[in-house]
Amino acid sequence: MKFYNRKSELAELRRIRDLSFSDHSRLTVVTGRRRIGKTSLIMKAVEDMPTVYLFVGRKSEATLCSEFIPVIGQSLDVFVPMEIRTFRSLFQYLMELSSQKPFNLVIDEFQEFYNINESVYSDMQNIWDTYRKKSKMNLIVSGSVYSLMQKIFQNNKEPLFGRADNIIKLSAFDLATLKKIIFDYNPDYSNDDLLALYSFTGGVPKYVELLCDNTELSVDGMISFMVRENSSFTDEGKNLLVEEFGKNYATYFSILSAISGGINTQPEIEAALGDKSIGGQIKRLIEDYNIIVRQRPLLAKEGSQTVRYEIQDNFIRFWFNYFDRYRSLIEIKNFIGLQTIIKSNYSTYSGIMLERYFKQQFAESFQYRAIGSWWEPKGNQNEIDIIALKLEKNQAVAAEVKRQKKNFKPELLAGKVEHLKKKLLPKYRIETVCLSLEDM
Structure with a gap:
């Protein structure tokens, strides 16, 4: 490449x-x-x-x-x-x-x-x-x-x-560079192919290079190449992190595995690990290793206890979701079985990654002063995928992210935005939008 x-x-x-x-x-x-x-x-x-x-x-x-x-x-x-x-x-x-x-x-x-x-x-x-x-x-x-x-x-x-x-x-490639690369190698790419390249590699150059040099950069082609016998991706996550964590990596791996699977609050993670106290490891994962981040609802106070944890690196997140979670399939060399699981789960998994893609797209436009999600501590009825505060005073964008626009319910988002305005942004003019694959 x-x-x-x-x-x-x-x-x-x-x-x-x-x-x-x-x-x-x-x-x-x-x-x-x-x-x-x-x-x-x-x-x-x-x-x-x-x-x-x-x-x-x-x-x-x-x-x-x-x-x-x-x-x-x-x-x-x-x-x-x-x-x-x-x-x-x-x-x-x-x-x-x-x-x-x-x-x-x-x-x-x-x-x-x-x-x-x-x-x-x-x-x-x-x-x-x-x-x-x-x-x-x-x-x-x-x-x-x-x-x-x-x-x-x-x-x-x-x-x-x-x-x-x-x-x-040094950070991963930005979205504009990823688009240029996928166009150079596959001018007929679909937005789903671009999303897959982003979801699997996060724009890390070596992973992008491996896929460019060995596949036609389609969703199925990339999955088939990564999940096969003697694939360099199989142990990549472990090799990457054991060097950071040293011999006592097991607890860190358990935490990252839980977060990758959607268990993302400290009480939930501790329960998943058999009520093991993990405050010290969480702190080190954030401050010493730079692998996870604390996510609070946009505009929440710094000390707010409403916290979710997220793996920053797309590849590590993907690796824990599939290569680590389904290690038993890899041990018996059932790569076809693992490919089938990833392909059948792709629309759900990539839907979550699409939200991350659009947050990055907002950030790389340099038009906003704060970008995040918003939710209330109890229940999910008032959760908004993306809230972005514009550089212009008292202007914001509220976005719902769906793979397909046909699944968007504008009245539902409007109700959530109205609630948010009353609670936090009374003077704001908030533009509502649905972002889908076609907006990439």
Whole structure:
């Protein structure tokens, strides 16, 4: 798949690179979940420039250094002493070298030094502080374990706290880019095909690339490709999260499984887990791991107890709904059975994802100051799928989301909106609309 979008991130990385080469060294941190395209973006930003790319695998420090030395020598056409056995010495050598000639140093999976030699971070801090102003290195570090990258650069007790000149958090492709990609690969796509691509991948570049390169991007084609023997999707969710959670991942997985299945309040989740207290895990899933979010009714106070939890990542949500929930089918290699379940449940599942799609569409239009759902704590009779407050004073949109417009009951939405106006938005002019597949 060709390189798509990332214009603002590329422009920022190139701006920093030029400053590093003309002024003095800069440190940029690129974070984001696995498969989000961090390495592709970084290498695009430094292409055709002198660049050293180092991948930190889980090996001994001496082994890594012996692997890095020929890479550095070849990349910069310099002699590097083979006797170097510590990353401290290697980094000092590179900083000294960059005072004579500017170059890019890219260190991928930077958080892995925690498992190799944690003192690397304090060593780097000392060397960086010594050489930064008198050298011209464009240092870019990236990592896909969100919690560790946060800790390294944003915890004030860590040695590299405050050393990053820029932190770029890479997100999934926006909707406009997804539309461009699906059109390039399948000009005759239906909106249901687009919704499926969004629902299954969430716009994560690697998943999009796999589907583009191996299917015709139809709903059935994508499901058949993902759900088959030796599919890379089968264990992807587990591989992605075990790295974050470590050995004690079972409770986190149980919580995420419950949320993906629609059990989304803390009391309900605790009941589903056998009345296990999960307040600490919920807090970590939000603050440390950035995997779930608290959803409150729009305009509810920050401390309101009316809270639902939602998995942010479309792929993780999909993976828990099917690959994790129906693991027994995968164990006996009944992939046809799992395909049948996903296909038969697709209209229900994608209906929920369609609401998420339109919230993102509203956000990417930059015409609103707040977007969310609204519901009352007791009962669902007064629940509105999307409420969006416009930038213009006292104007809002209330939307009901249906896969098919024929299922929309305008009088029902009008009644809910009237109730909302009386309760919360008395001065607002609220436009009501039904959003369906044809509005994508």
